[in-house]
Amino acid sequence: MLSKNWWKILSAICLLYAFIAGFLGSVPAKPILHETIRNLYFHVAMWFCMMIYFIVSVVYSIKYLRNSNPKNDVYALEFANAGILFGVLGLTTGAVWAKYTWGAFWSNDPKQLGAAIALLIYFAYLVLRNSIADVDKRARIAAVYNVFAFFMLFPTIWIIPRLMESLHPGGMGNPALNSQDIDSRMRPIFLLGAVPGWALLGTWITTLRIRLKFLEEKKLSNA
């Protein structure tokens, strides 16, 4: 039991660390940001998780294209779902944060637009899947599309926003992670607490969905 579930406990410990140290720990005093700098542990962690899940998803899609095992298609779908969930959370938390630092929920900033386009491309993945009735065809086309969607992440969230003037920090490097934005008091809480904690929590939810999906399929094939 414990040998298989240790990472779920680790997720709880990391998240508790991020929640408690995230609010009680000291943070650098920055103009405009003030205490909202603590959003780093939550808002930025969402994007880290989104990227992790999309990477896992595309790996399973490529696996599916190599061996046509329907299990890989389920894994790819559910990890894409988790990525979309965390991406939407990242976008909405970013909008709230922007309201109180940049002055508006949405200011057509290159980073906001890029993230929105990237998510729309992934929404299309779900729509495309559901528009194909044949199971094998659906899995194959969805896997090919997922590879395309993954590579669209690079221009939309990694390259173009960094080339353009933006209100968002990190135009000249990694957003919110260079030494001008946070310091050594925040980095361990973010990298050892928030990111692994959220990433494992999302993985846990995803594995539950995958198991449920397999149960459904088993039930259908028995009926």
Next chain:
Amino acid sequence: MHKKLSRILFTIFASLLTLPSWAQDSADKAQMAGVMRSNGKIYVVVAVLVIILLGLLFYLVRLDRKISKMEKN
């Protein structure tokens, strides 16, 4: 294999040691929520968030158990 692993772990550990020296910037004094923290009310927020987190984790554990039970049948 074992040597490689210990080397990687040592590298991670050593890079963690350098964390405090990464940034010693002196930003302009921005106004922080000093009063709220000195009154200790921030602990209320932490308590609420920890309760929510524990509640969600508990819910997930229950769901996990339920699915495990279904898988056994």
